[in-house]
Amino acid sequence: MTQSDDARQHLIRSELLRVDGSDPGAAEAPSKKHSKMAENPFRFLRGSAQLFYADIQQGRLELPAALSESPPLTTVMGDCHVANFGFLTEQGSHGDQVVFCPNDYDDACVGPAVWDIARYLVSLALTAEYCRGLVDGRYQSDEVDDPAELEAPSAGDAEEAGHAFLDAYRRTCRHCVRDPGLRFEALDAFPKKHVLGKAFRKACRRAAGGKDFETKSTLAKEVRIDAGRLVFRDRPGRFARLDTERAEAVREAFRPYVDDAILDLVRRLGAGTGSVDLERFYLLVGPEGFAGGEDLALCHVVEVKQQRPASPLYWFPDISPVNRLQSAHLTIDCQRLMQRAPDLVLDEAIWEDTPWLVRSRHHARVGIDPEEIALAPKKPGKQLKAYAQACGQALALAHARGDRRSTRFEAAMAKQLPDNSKALVTACAQYAEQVVADQRRLRAILRRLDAAASPAAGTSPQTPSA
Template identity: 50%
Template structure:
C-alpha cells in the first residue's frame, strides 16, 4: 500500500519533475513551505488525485454530464483579480478569474470545492501568520491585526455558493446576463479601492505612466524603449537566442519586437515554467510619451492542466495540446478575451502567447484575512464577488442554452452543506500534507 508521503512525492514529481528535497530544492517547493495555503496553490494535481481516489468526497449528484462546463481548474481566492478586457487593447477594467493555466472541460463542482477549500486554508493562514507559524512577503505582521475565524470561513463559504446560485438563476431568467461583468463596487466594498487603483493603471488612467505593469517594467535609454534591469525578475538573453525568439514569435505579435527577456520566479503553480516577456510596439518609439502604443506579451511554456492527469478521458476537448486548450478555455470563459491570444509549437514544447494587462491587479489574501478591526466583512464580500464572477465564467461555457444553469440551480442548493463540510475536512488533509512536504524539504 502506497504511503501518503510516497503519494505526495509521485504527484509533485508529475508536474515539477522532482520530489521535495533540500539537496537541490526548487524555488517553487521552497515557497510551498511558507504555509498550507501556499502549498495548496502549488499542488493542484494533488487535489484532483484525491478526488479520483475518494479522499475528497463530493456529492455524486453533481457529477452528471449537464454539470460539466469550462472550468478554471485551479480555482482559489488568489486566482481572481482586476484586468482590462481584450488584454492591453482596452481600458475597461473588470474583476474576474485571471488564471487559466489549469483550465479545461470539467465539473463545475470541482471549481466550487477548490475555492471553498482555499477559504478554509485562508482562515488557517491568517491565524498562523499571527502566531508566527507561517511566512509571507506581502505584509508586516503586528499585534494590532485581527484574523478571520472558523465561523467567518463558514459564513463566507455559504455566501460564495449563495451568490453563485443567484447568478446562475439570473442567467436562466435572462440569458444575456451571462455577459455581465463585475466592474463597479460601492465605496464601502472591499474591492472598491482596488477597482479604482486598477482603473488608474489602465492606458487612459492617471497612473499609467508610473504604476502600470508596462511602466514599471520598462525604461527609455538612448532613445529606445526597453525592459528595465531587474535582477531576480528579468534575465537578459544571449544575442543568438534573442534572434531565434524574435524570428519565431514575431508572426504572432501585432507590432515590432522592441526587447525580449526571460521572466523568472513568477507564479506559484507554474513557478518553474519557462516564460519570456516580449516588449511590443512601433519600431519608432523614442520616448515615454509613446508608452500607450506598446504592451508586454508573455510567451509561456504550457503543461497539461492539473485535472487531466487524474481524469484523462473526461472530454475529447481536453486532448487538445496544453496551450491550445488554455487559449480556448480563456476565450469561452471571458466575455471579451485578449485580442492577442495564441498557441505555438516550438522546440517540441507548447507555448501560450498572450498579452499582459496594463492594469492587472490581484488582491493579496493577507489583505482580506487580516486587518486592525474586523476582517470578516471584507472576507465575506470578497467570497461573494468571486462567486458571481465564477458563475458568469461557467455560464459562458454554453451560450446556446441554459441546461447547465438549470442543472446546478436544481441540484446544488440541497448539497451546499455537504460540499462545505467535505471541503472543511479536506483542508485538514492539506495541512497534514503540508507538514509532510516541510519534513521532506528539511531532510
C-alpha cells in the same frame, strides 16, 4: 478514505516529481517551487493542483454526486482559488474597461463546475488558517508589516464565507436562466468601502488613460526609456538577458504572433507558484519607430510561456473529448469562452517541440493576496464574506459562458446547489485540514533533505518511483 503517513508522503513526492520534474525528497537542493509551497498551506494548495485531483479521483475528497454527475460539463479554471481572481483590463492591454474576474487559465479544461467550486472553498478555509497563523506567528508574510496588530477570520467565518460564495454563484446561475444575456455581464464597479474598492480604484488608475498609467501600470513598472529606446528595466531576480543567439531565436519564433515590432525581450524569472519552474519570456511590443512618451500607450508586454497539460487531466483523462486538444490550444479555447472580452493577443504555438502560450500582460492587472481580504483591524470575517460573494458571481458568469447555446448548465446548478451546499462546504473544510497536514509533511521532507546535505548527515532517502 484515509492513507498512512508513509503512503501520503509517497503520493506527495511522486506527484510533485511527475509534474515538476523534481522530487522534494531527493538528495539535491529543493526547487524554488517546493520551497515556496512548504512555507504555508495556502501556498501548498496553489502548487499542488494535481494532488487535489488525485484525491478527488481516489475518494479522499468526496464531492456530492448531484453536483459531480448531474449538471452538464463546462469550461473550468482547473486551479480555482482565492488568489486566482483579480482586476484586469478587458481585451488584454488593448482595452481600458476594468473588471473583476478569474485571472488564471493555465489549468483550464472541460469538466464539472464543482471542481472549481470545491477548490475555491478549500482555499477559503486555508486563507483563514494562513491568516490566523500570521497573527499568532506560525507563518510569515512579506505583505504585512505587523500582522499581530490585525485580526484574522475564524474557521466559522470561513464557513460562512463559503455559503455566501455558493449563494452568489446560485443566484447568478438563476438570473442567467431567466435572461441568458446576463452571462455577458461583468463585475465592473465596487463601492469605496467594499473590500475590493481600493484594488478596483488602483486598477482604474493604472489602465490606459488613467492618472497612474505612465508610472504604475504593468507596462510602466517593467520598462524604461534609454537613449530614445523603450527597453525592459534591469531587474535582477525578475528578468534575465538572453545571449544574442537565443534572443534572436525567440524573436524569430514569436514575431508572427504579436501585433507590432518586438522592441526588447527578456527571460522572466521566478513567477507564480504552480508554474514557477516553467520557462517564460516577456516581449516588449510596440511601434518600430518608438517616438517617446507619446507612444507609450501603443506599447504592451506579451508573455510567452511554456504550457503543460491541465492539472485535472492526468487523473480524469476521458472526461471530455475536447480535453484531447494540445495543451496550449485547450487553454486558449477555454479562456476565450470564459472571458467576456478575451485578450486580443491570445494564441498558442509549438516551438522546440513544446507547447507555448502567447498572451498580453494586462496594463491594469491587480491581483488579490489572501492577506488583503482576510486580515483587518476588526471584522475580518465580513471582509472575507464580501470577497467570496464577488468571486461566486464572477465564477458563475465564467462557467455560464462555456455553453452559449442554452441555459441547461445554469438551470442544473441552480437546482442542485441548495440541497448540496452544506455537505460541500463541510467536505471542503475537512479537506483543508488534509492540506495543512500535507504542507507540514513537505516541510519535514525538505528539513530532512537539508540535514542529509550537511557534512555530518548520513544517507539520503530513496526517491519514489514516478
